[in-house]
Amino acid sequence: MIEIANVSKTFHQRTGGSFTALDNVSLTIQKGEFVSLLGPSGCGKSTLLNLVAGLETAESGNIHVNGKACTGPGPDRVVVFQEHALFPWLTVLDNVAFGLKQKGVGKKEREALAMEQIKSVHLSKFADRYPHELSGGMKQRAAIARALAMDPEILLMDEPFAALDEQTRLVLHKELEEIWLRTRKTILFITHNIREAVILSDRVLVMSTRPGKIKKEFLVQAARPRDISDSVLHHVESSIMEVLADELEKVVKEETGDEYSIKKKSISDPAADSVGGGI
Template identity: 70%
Template sequence: MIDIKNVSKTYDDRNRGRYNALNQVSLHVKKGEFVSLVGPSGCGKSTLLNMIAGFEKTEEGMIEVNGEKVKGPGPDRVVVFQEHGLFPWLTVLDNVAFGLKQKGMRKKERHELALEQIKAVHLSKFAASFPHQLSGGMKQRVAIARALVMDPAILLMDEPFAALDEQTRFILQSDLEEIWGRTHKTILFITHNIREAVMLSDRVIVMSTQPGTIKKEFNVQASRPHSIGDPLIHHLERKITDELADELEKVVKGEMGDDYRIKKNHFSGPSSDSMGFGI
């Protein structure tokens, strides 16, 4: 479904000068697979996702979707961002149906399709509501419904639950897993939350600090739906935590000096906490 072949990307920054964001990244995502990317902030996760979406061009290497080189955005790929990006002057129904309207679909047909997806994210009672009348979690549900109504083959999700409280986040994770199981969409998911990555994914990709590379891949071999009480899930959380702790130590040493050390077992408790956010 998605082939990333030796992709590199550099940027020019006024303060930092020219720096390498991604270096020789290669990854294959199969059709219907749920893959999460974790890594310190600045390791190139969002850059990679934006290149798959067609928002940015690769500098070296190539990205293909279904055997076709990505040259720009396409209807087969839809992005869900951390910020919901809803139009405040439109109702939930019209927000979800907006993309269909842009395609020229008749009002009755687009509203029927939008209502199906609004029902799928459990917001039927709020179809006539405006964004300011919704909670943060409800707004993000609308954003997911807006993506799904376009029926893309691929969902690209850039920390979609990062701004939500833990309880709301847990509910939306469950909803997303149910949607993925029902639709068989290919999902590439960025998160700083290790437990979220393990609970949702078939594979978790750990990226190194700048320049961003793929450091290690972990297959989540536990049976679905994943259970937090499964020893396999807990063991995998700890392994990913240790890998990420190594990368965080590199970042902090660069800022605070070589005498700084991160104790890995310090992070082996509540793995639901985010690691690397803001670093």
């Protein structure tokens, strides 16, 4: 479904300097897989997602989606951002139906399709509400429904739950897993949260500090629907934290310039909430 081969990306700054965000990254995501990218801030996770979305172009290397070169955005890929990006002057129904309207779908059909997705994220009672009348979790549900209404083959999700409280995140994890089990969309998911990545994903790809590379891949071979108390998940989380410890130490040393160190196996409970939790 997605093939990324030897991709590098350098950003050139107005001051004349430059920095390499990604260096020779290669990976393949199969149709119907749920894959998460995990790593420290600035490691190039969102840059890689933007390249797959066609919002950025690679310095070198190739990206193919369904066997075709990725040269820009396409209807087969929809991005769900950290901020919901709902239009404040439109109701939930009209927000979810917006993309369908742009495609020229008739009012009756697009409202029916939009309501179908609104029901799938449990917002039926709020279809006529405006964004300011919704909680943060509801807004993100509406954003996911809007993406699903376009029926893309691929969902690109850039830290969609980062701004939410822990209880809301757990609820949305369950809902997203239910949606994925029902639709089998191919999902590329960006997160800083180790537990989130492990609970949701088939595979977790850990990235190194800048310039970003794929450091290690973890298979999450736990039964679905996932149970947060599953010992398999705890083992994978601990293993990921071990790999990330060195990367986090590099980030801290770069930012502080002192001899700061991170204790490995510094997870106090069965899971680390987010990258950086052991600092």
